[in-house]
Amino acid sequence: MTALDLIDRKIVAQLMRDATQSVAQIADQVGLSSTPCWKRIRRLESDGVIERRVALASPQALGLGVCAVVILRAPDHSAEWRERLGAVVAAIPEIMEVWRVAGENDYLLRIAVADMAAFDQLCQRLAGEVPIREITSHLAIERVKFTTAFPVDTIRR
Amino acid sequence: MTALDLIDRKIVAQLMRDATQSVAQIADQVGLSSTPCWKRIRRLESDGVIERRVALASPQALGLGVCAVVILRAPDHSAEWRERLGAVVAAIPEIMEVWRVAGENDYLLRIAVADMAAFDQLCQRLAGEVPIREITSHLAIERVKFTTAFPVDTIRR
DNA sequence: GATGAAACTTACATAAT
DNA sequence: ATTATGTAAGTTTCATC
Numbered sequence: 001m002t003a004l005d006l007i008d009r010k011i012v013a014q015l016m017r018d019a020t021q022s023v024a025q026i027a028d029q030v031g032l033s034s035t036p037c038w039k040r041i042r043r044l045e046s047d048g049v050i051e052r053r054v055a056l057a058s059p060q061a062l063g064l065g066v067c068a069v070v071i072l073r074a075p076d077h078s079a080e081w082r083e084r085l086g087a088v089v090a091a092i093p094e095i096m097e098v099w100r101v102a103g104e105n106d107y108l109l110r111i112a113v114a115d116m117a118a119f120d121q122l123c124q125r126l127a128g129e130v131p132i133r134e135i136t137s138h139l140a141i142e143r144v145k146f147t148t149a150f151p152v153d154t155i156r157r
Numbered sequence: 158m159t160a161l162d163l164i165d166r167k168i169v170a171q172l173m174r175d176a177t178q179s180v181a182q183i184a185d186q187v188g189l190s191s192t193p194c195w196k197r198i199r200r201l202e203s204d205g206v207i208e209r210r211v212a213l214a215s216p217q218a219l220g221l222g223v224c225a226v227v228i229l230r231a232p233d234h235s236a237e238w239r240e241r242l243g244a245v246v247a248a249i250p251e252i253m254e255v256w257r258v259a260g261e262n263d264y265l266l267r268i269a270v271a272d273m274a275a276f277d278q279l280c281q282r283l284a285g286e287v288p289i290r291e292i293t294s295h296l297a298i299e300r301v302k303f304t305t306a307f308p309v310d311t312i313r314r
Numbered sequence: 315g316a317t318g319a320a321a322c323t324t325a326c327a328t329a330a331t
Numbered sequence: 332a333t334t335a336t337g338t339a340a341g342t343t344t345c346a347t348c
Binding site for chain 1: 169176205209210211213215216219252271
Binding site for chain 1: 341343344345
């Protein structure tokens with residue numbers, strides 16, 4: 001896998017912004033003709049730079065009105081516990097995002113559920129399936145910003 | 158906008174999982190023929206249930222090795238400060254996710270940058286552009302889970 | 315890299331049942 | 332809802348420069 005040049009990053013930026021664009025449109029945007037642009041896109045996909053193409057939906061329209069960020073502390077820093085948590089969160093679709101963070105044995109989870117009753121049930125399910133030393137919930141009032149587009153423009157080559 | 162039935166939710170689930178599928182493939186998955194499936198997809202898009210289609214890229218492949226969750230506390234709970242923060246985070250592409258959470262005047266931010274130097278610069282820029290009472294950084298060691306697919310299967314009708 | 319043109323697949327629209 | 336049909340558009344491959 002070779003390094004990405006400026007044109008590659010422009011292509012990825014375009015596709016992260018709007019993947020409905022045709023190859024010809026993207027070629028225009030980045031200053032290429034269709035064929036070489038198409039070849040670059042294929043290479044970016046086979047190299048794993050572009051991982052997948054997905055539709056983004058509206059949580060409100062889907063009836064998922066409650067979003068929460070849960071911070072939890074592990075009882076220990078064992079590999080067993082980490083694997084256990086990984087298996088549990090993988091099996092729970094309401095848990096959309098999980099980050100293990102440095103410092104303490106802390107994890108941050110982002111959760112999408114229909115209502116507070118569902119959120120309560122989810123917390124109880126989580127606590128029942130994996131031992132947790134401490135858990136703190138932050139209910140989201142407002143989604144101020146959310147994007148899946150990485151800041152490729154700011155990367156220095 | 159009418160309520161979503163089971164088939165609608167199956168269609169959205171398929172497209173959130175993989176938007177490269179053709180209408181015919183999705184029709185197969187949800188048990189419809191192409192034409193009505195295509196009409197439903199168009200309706201889901203015009204109703205705003207499906208908001209957009211994007212490519213998801215690999216942060217590592219893009220040279221964005223550092224992910225951090227920043228928790229910050231506002232100096233007050235004024236609308237002015239909220240709007241100020243909104244404008245600032247909208248202008249900074251490294252800030253990918255911002256949630257205003259209940260309870261205290263707290264905000265959670267997810268940030269993607271190339272390295273620790275860039276992270277430090279970003280924190281200083283942020284603190285320089287908007288007054289902040291308190292800021293706490295959590296460096297992500299591992300992305301245990303990340304999905305953009307909402308849990309539509311678990312919604313009760 | 316650009317261009318042009320095939321061959322193929324899909325999207326889209328319409329009509330009939 | 333289905334099947335069928337047709338046109339437009341996009342993708343993919345290839346040959347040539």
